[in-house]
Amino acid sequence: MNFFSKILKVIIVILLLIPIAKAVPNVSFTQQINAGILSVDVVGGSFNSVATPSFSLSPLSLSIVCQTATGTLGTPTQKIYVQNPGQANYGWVVNISATNGNTSAWVNQSAGANYDYNDGSGCADGPDADSIGGQMTINPSTGALTTGQCTGCTTTGVTLGSSAPFVQGTTDSITILTGSAGSEDIADYLITGIGVSQSVPASQPVANYKMDLTITVISL
């Protein structure tokens, strides 16, 4: 190895060790926000969704005459919660109806006689085909409507529904709350204190009775 080859090796080593400055790549961060989903839920005091919402009418004693049981839909631990995060700018409606359709009934959990929830004749059995009496009335007008988590929102353009009884084939769905086109496009609301009453036929047997109702929201 002569002198020049030694020099060359040293230069090569030095070149490899020098860090090569590279251009720092520009990373473009992007974030898309889509319109939220119009929804209704049953929530507790901290807006936590209630896994199994429940509702009980006042207990009755067996009676030889027609009776009325009452209850309140929407309580401090089970509030009805409506959210419109910009999906329904032309308005929306919250309804309640029987989960299993208008031929549903209050089902005797002891396998005895059921009673109706939508007989237009009240306690007596009317023209519907189920041969049982009984009728439920939903009265949203007694309810308390407030805004939810939205800061600065108002309930302008949002109104509670009127009292109405279920009548099979005529009133299968009852309006709880309506948001007009003029209501805020992005807002949320809470409802408590909806009145529920149910006429129970005379001599209805001692038992627990059950039926399911569903609350839905649709955009206009």
Ligand SMILES: [Ca+2]
């Ligand atoms: Ca019926």
Ligand SMILES: [Ca+2]
């Ligand atoms: Ca009936």
